Amino acid sequence: MSTERFTQAVEVVRRLREEIGRAVVGQTDTVNTVLASLLAGGHVLLEGVPGLGKTLLVRALAKTFAGQFSRIQFTPDLMPADVTGHAFLDMKEHRFTIRRGPVFANLLLADEINRAPAKTQAALLEAMQERQVTIEGEAIPLPSPFMVLATQNPIDQEGTYPLPEAQLDRFLVKVLIDYPTAGEELALVKQVTGAASSDGLDVNAVNTLIKPDTVLALQQVTAAIRVDEQVLDYAVRIVRATRDWPGLSIGASPRGAISLVRVARALALIDGNDYVTPDEVKRAALPVLRHRVALAPEAELDGLTADRALAGLLEQIAAPRA
Amino acid sequence: MQLEALQIDIRPGSHAAAIDLGQPLLRRYWRSVYLAWWLPWLALALLLWAILPRDDLAWGTLAMWWLRPLFDRLPLYILSREVFGEHVTAWQALRAWPRQLGGWLRFLTIWRPFMVGRGLYAPIWMLEGARGKFALQRRRALGARGAYGAASWFGVACLHFTLVFELAAYGLVAMFAITPDDMSALEALGKYLVQPEVVALAGHISYVLADGLIGPVYSAGCFTLYLRRRAELEGWDIELALRRMAQRRARLLKPLGSAVAALLCAAVFMLPQPRAHAAEPVLSASRPAVVPAAHAASGAADGQCELPSYVTAQQKERGTAHDAEQDAVRRDLETVRASEDFRTWKCELRWVEKKRDIKAGKDSESWLYRFLRWLFDRDGPSRSRDSNSGIGLGSADMLKLVLVAGLVGLLAWLLWRNRERLSVLLASVKVRPPLPDEICGLDIRPESLPDDVPAGVRRLWGEGRQRDALALLYRATVSRLAHDHALELHAGDTEGDVLRAGRRAAEAQRLPAQALDACRDVTEIWSAAAYADQWPVAERLEQVLQRWRSALAEVRA
Numbered sequence: 088m089s090t091e092r093f094t095q096a097v098e099v100v101r102r103l104r105e106e107i108g109r110a111v112v113g114q115t116d117t118v119n120t121v122l123a124s125l126l127a128g129g130h131v132l133l134e135g136v137p138g139l140g141k142t143l144l145v146r147a148l149a150k151t152f153a154g155q156f157s158r159i160q161f162t163p164d165l166m167p168a169d170v171t172g173h174a175f176l177d178m179k180e181h182r183f184t185i186r187r188g189p190v191f192a193n194l195l196l197a198d199e200i201n202r203a204p205a206k207t208q209a210a211l212l213e214a215m216q217e218r219q220v221t222i223e224g225e226a227i228p229l230p231s232p233f234m235v236l237a238t239q240n241p242i243d244q245e246g247t248y249p250l251p252e253a254q255l256d257r258f259l260v261k262v263l264i265d266y267p268t269a270g271e272e273l274a275l276v277k278q279v280t281g282a283a284s285s286d287g288l289d290v291n292a293v294n295t296l297i298k299p300d301t302v303l304a305l306q307q308v309t310a311a312i313r314v315d316e317q318v319l320d321y322a323v324r325i326v327r328a329t330r331d332w333p334g335l336s337i338g339a340s341p342r343g344a345i346s347l348v349r350v351a352r353a354l355a356l357i358d359g360n361d362y363v364t365p366d367e368v369k370r371a372a373l374p375v376l377r378h379r380v381a382l383a384p385e386a387e388l389d390g391l392t393a394d395r396a397l398a399g400l401l402e403q404i405a406a407p408r409a
Numbered sequence: 410m411q412l413e414a415l416q417i418d419i420r421p422g423s424h425a426a427a428i429d430l431g432q433p434l435l436r437r438y439w440r441s442v443y444l445a446w447w448l449p450w451l452a453l454a455l456l457l458w459a460i461l462p463r464d465d466l467a468w469g470t471l472a473m474w475w476l477r478p479l480f481d482r483l484p485l486y487i488l489s490r491e492v493f494g495e496h497v498t499a500w501q502a503l504r505a506w507p508r509q510l511g512g513w514l515r516f517l518t519i520w521r522p523f524m525v526g527r528g529l530y531a532p533i534w535m536l537e538g539a540r541g542k543f544a545l546q547r548r549r550a551l552g553a554r555g556a557y558g559a560a561s562w563f564g565v566a567c568l569h570f571t572l573v574f575e576l577a578a579y580g581l582v583a584m585f586a587i588t589p590d591d592m593s594a595l596e597a598l599g600k601y602l603v604q605p606e607v608v609a610l611a612g613h614i615s616y617v618l619a620d621g622l623i624g625p626v627y628s629a630g631c632f633t634l635y636l637r638r639r640a641e642l643e644g645w646d647i648e649l650a651l652r653r654m655a656q657r658r659a660r661l662l663k664p665l666g667s668a669v670a671a672l673l674c675a676a677v678f679m680l681p682q683p684r685a686h687a688a689e690p691v692l693s694a695s696r697p698a699v700v701p702a703a704h705a706a707s708g709a710a711d712g713q714c715e716l717p718s719y720v721t722a723q724q725k726e727r728g729t730a731h732d733a734e735q736d737a738v739r740r741d742l743e744t745v746r747a748s749e750d751f752r753t754w755k756c757e758l759r760w761v762e763k764k765r766d767i768k769a770g771k772d773s774e775s776w777l778y779r780f781l782r783w784l785f786d787r788d789g790p791s792r793s794r795d796s797n798s799g800i801g802l803g804s805a806d807m808l809k810l811v812l813v814a815g816l817v818g819l820l821a822w823l824l825w826r827n828r829e830r831l832s833v834l835l836a837s838v839k840v841r842p843p844l845p846d847e848i849c850g851l852d853i854r855p856e857s858l859p860d861d862v863p864a865g866v867r868r869l870w871g872e873g874r875q876r877d878a879l880a881l882l883y884r885a886t887v888s889r890l891a892h893d894h895a896l897e898l899h900a901g902d903t904e905g906d907v908l909r910a911g912r913r914a915a916e917a918q919r920l921p922a923q924a925l926d927a928c929r930d931v932t933e934i935w936s937a938a939a940y941a942d943q944w945p946v947a948e949r950l951e952q953v954l955q956r957w958r959s960a961l962a963e964v965r966a
Contacts (some may be wrong), residue, residue: 273662274580313940317940361941362936362940362941364936364940366903368903369901402900402901403901404900406906
């Protein structure tokens with residue numbers, strides 16, 4: 088990887104962050120993690136109470152990017168064919184024609200994904216893992232890059248269907264959007280109430296910067312970032328520790344370690360480094376692992392959360408020192 | 410009831426969950442439970458088989474079914490003790506069994522075996538010892554909110570299981586016991602099971618096997634349902650939570666209590682000797698003294714001293730008894746009031762000084778002691794006559810009250826006004842954790858570093874040991890931060906974490922900005938070298954070393 092290409096990539100990522108920052112006030116870590124997922128070529132599950140800007144963040148990201156963007160509002164009566172598409176009989180030509188569903192896009196926003204039953208959620212499994220959709224026995228590849236950004240609301244449990252483990256594992260990261268800080272909230276309210284509509288932040292201010300090909304190029308640069316043996320070892324040690332850590336009943340799979348390194352690489356690029364340090368692995372650990380581990384029932388009854396258990400683990404796993 | 414000793418976690422939930430809880434309980438103690446059940450159960454089965462004619466063995470099976478409630482006692486006896494941590498063997502349960510049968514025989518009515526939910530009520534009679542109307546009330550209370558219904562449905566389910574097992578055992582017995590070699594099992598069943606003696610024997614054996622298997626399951630399920638209903642009615646979970654809180658508080662307050670006790674002791678020794686004892690009208694060194702119960706010390710010698718004045722005063726006020734009956738009632742009353750539970754005074758032996766000089770003693774008392782005595786001595790000379798007579802607070806009492814309230818208020822106001830200074834003071838006296846010797850395999854003890862770190866780094870760099878040189882520099886930086894600037898570092902801290910800790914310390918004015926800059930420089934060149942093999946040029950290293958020397962080496966010097 089040439090230095091010039093790397094420097095260009097860092098500059099593009101910096102400008103992407105700036106553009107997203109025009110619509111999304113604050114939430115730096117969240118924006119960085121979502122951007123890291125795009126660079127690492129993974130899918131994102133965003134979780135947060137209503138009104139914290141989950142959908143806005145996705146729309147802002149989509150605006151920076153000239154590819155196709157589609158949105159599916161998941162509802163209890165949504166059918167798998169509404170997501171993937173279906174074949175219908177064309178009466179004029181007397182043959183079956185395939186009508187492609189909204190999944191055929193570069194960026195797919197699956198809004199409130201847990202409102203649809205597991206059958207419909209599973210329609211995304213093939214798309215997320217294989218990057219293709221099978222309709223009437225025909226496998227149709229999805230456009231590249233392809234990224235699913237799903238949102239869900241943690242507090243509204245009535246009429247929702249929790250995502251199955253297999254589906255959760257397909258998401259590279261799970262991002263918890265928290266309330267903004269006082270300063271961020273002040274800036275946000277000022278920005279919204281100063282606008283013409285005074286209704287909410289809009290993404291019109293965000294400029295389109297890159298094309299799908301640029302995203303692919305950025306992903307290639309990310310994949311070429313150097314990871315030292317010790318850093319790899321650190322990532323693997325963290326993931327292996329989740330398997331027998333007190334309070335966790337199910338640990339992360341090897342896919343967790345792979346995802347950890349992928350996201351750490353992307354975070355290094357965002358930081359402008361062409362190598363990964365243990366710090367990036369540690370920063371990536373919570374978003375990458377929180378949905379891949381399961382709390383033991385007694386730990387859950389004691390009020391422990393996956394984040395707290397993982398934070399304790401990260402504090403104990405010795406960071407490498409060369 | 411020793412609720413702390415409860416071995417199972419009873420939580421609020423459905424009746425079905427409560428019944429389910431019985432199964433792990435039974436699995437845990439299955440050896441003793443099944444052994445205790447099976448010994449008499451098998452003995453009875455064999456006895457009936459031996460004494461009854463073969464054709465009438467079905468009556469024996471019916472008798473076993475009818476006597477089944479007697480056997481429910483055995484699992485209940487064992488589980489009810491094991492659940493509170495008391496170990497019971499099958500033999501102990503069997504020895505206790507005959508004692509429990511008397512009452513049960515009374516209950517062996519025609520209809521009792523038909524009561525499929527009887528397992529819920531069994532502990533009321535057996536464990537609580539409730540009888541008659543009270544037992545009826547208990548049954549109503551425990552069986553309410555669908556509990557008896559749940560126990561009944563569980564009984565029905567167990568009955569079904571028994572039937573399934575019985576049929577299975579029936580087939581098994583028929584196949585293995587009566588199938589000749591030249592016949593298939595079905596043919597044998599068809600041929601032999603029409604013979605009454607075979608039917609009766611197979612039925613007897615299968616019933617004994619099936620009910621012997623399911624009986625303890627039913628008893629265990631009903632017992633945990635009973636426990637949960639009691640927990641619900643009596644709030645065991647709340648009580649347990651409160652006890653745990655009390656224990657936690659006691660553990661937390663223990664060191665504090667010791668400190669307070671030590672302070673009080675010190676205060677007592679610093680005050681002049683309590684001459685007031687000398688002023689007490691105590692004549693003998695070992696004469697028992699009457700003190701209020703709340704102030705009594707240990708080592709009391711009850712029953713050796715006179716009654717307190719207020720008790721004798723009350724007795725005098727009553728006057729003489731009108732008749733012998735009233736006198737007897739009064740004596741009974743006095744006996745009750747003199748018992749441990751109702752007595753408001755306590756008798757104790759106390760050593761007091763014989764030689765005393767009241768005047769000299771009073772003069773030598775410190776103002777603080779006199780003030781405290783005036784404040785708290787109920788029999789002091791300044792005590793108002795009004796308050797003595799119990800009418801109300803006297804002027805001195807009112808003054809004391811106002812004074813104490815004023816002092817407390819003044820103290821609270823001073824604390825509130827100086828809260829920020831106090832918090833700074835407390836923060837400054839916060840006990841620092843012991844300094845770490847090693848972080849992530851790096852020896853960060855100051856003595857492990859060379860006296861002149863930059864010189865050591867330069868020497869290693871000059872020898873071509875670049876990684877060692879930068880490792881030494883980073884190690885020295887972490888050591889300085891931990892030892893000289895009291896940064897709290899953990900085993901899992903990465904380079905970024907160390908830097909962030911440094912930034913927080915700099916914001917709290919605990920780390921100079923120069924030191925933070927030096928730390929940032931060292932981290933940058935160290936990370937690039939360690940994780941990307943990107944080595945700094947010599948000029949850059951020299952620049953970092955100079956900054957390091959001015960920012961971090963000076964503190965050590």
